[in-house]
Amino acid sequence: MVKILTDTLKTIEHYKNTGPYYNELLDVLEEILILREEYRRNMKSDIFHVDDGLVEKKIAGGLPLIDFSTRNFDLTEAKAYFLRLLEIAGTRAPGETDEMAQKIKDGTIDFGEMIYGYFCGAPGDDSPVASEDEHLDILEMFMEESLRPALEEIAEKYAGVIARSGWSEGYCPICGREPKIGKIRKGERRFLFCNQCGFEWSFTRIKCPFCGNEEQTTLAYFAIEGEERYRVDVCNVCRRYIKMVDVSSGEETNLDVEDIATLHLDMLANEEGYD
Ligand SMILES: [Zn+2]
Ligand SMILES: [Zn+2]
Incomplete structure (x- = not known):
């Protein structure tokens, strides 16, 4: 994993040097990837649980393994990770994300509602923090990232089963995206x-x-x-x-x-x- 991270960071540096595009977003991604590695190593609990008995049925029925609409996930660690991610933006544009971090900490912003609102919306729906161009929205990047390590674990665990199942849908068999x-x-x-x-x-x-x-x-x-x-x-x-x-x-x-x-x-x- 560390070898892969090193290679990826090299690729990012290469793109930053050769193509002048999107250096800021690539910088952010670089920091995210380093933080993700650390977070993955220290993850204490699984956010998502998949009922093994239902896996085959779900796949056969074209249903992703994780259903966000149940809204019953323990997001404690994801929230802590999201706050760390906000710090990445905070160091670039001091003040802008501090307010959001504060509101999440004091409960003015309900982290769970924000995440479920984002993840449960159909693709293309307006999320609470949607912008004109979703690709350029760092906050969306962070919201996705806050669940990414936990989702990756599920993706890795069930990769073999899905490969054998002949999943033929155009959306993700793990999370539906x-x-x-x-x-x-x-x-x-x-x-x-x-x-x-x-x-x-x-x-x-x-x-x-x-x-x-x-x-x-x-x-x-x-x-x-x-x-x-x-x-x-x-x-x-x-x-x-x-x-x-x-x-x-x-x-x-x-x-x-x-x-x-x-x-x-x-x-x-x-x-x-x-x-
Ligand atoms: Zn089409
Ligand atoms: Zn997915």
Whole structure:
């Protein structure tokens, strides 16, 4: 794990040096990843419990393993982690997040309500702190991150079961989130990535993950000259898009990092009328 973290931090440094884009967000991600490692090592209790007896039924029924709408999770550790994450923003823009941290501590802001409001909303719904561009919202990044280590544990535990199950939905089998990015090897299936829990699952090449459209004539992709490693798969039926990283070269790819390093592709897709 530490080796992977070191490699990822190197990749971030590389992107910061080679592409002048999004250095601030990459800095934030760098700090998050270091904190995540520490938090994971010290996690005392599991936030999520999956009933093993129900796993197969859920997967067969297209239901994610974790159902946030039950709202019955112990978020004590996630809250402490979130407050640590706020400090990352606090050191950059002193004062802005202090007020929020204070309100969470004194209970003016109910952390559980805030988290459930965010996680239970259907994708695209307005969350309590939604902004025009969700990608640029550091607070959303922190809210997702506050549950990420606990979700990752579930994702790792059930990865094998899900791989064998032939999960074919376009949303995450662990937490139900829709993907924003994925990876592909030439001539092979795509893998979709969940930013919320870090899970990756195999998905057919010619199909929209969002509406299930399989008509080749209405599925397309575009890429930017000079950045052929990336492409944006679009669906002209539902007007949604997903970013894809070509990993044919075999190098290790961290899709959290790639997602931020390719924010210009999100902007481009949005400009072209894709959500
Ligand atoms: Zn997920
Ligand atoms: Zn579609």
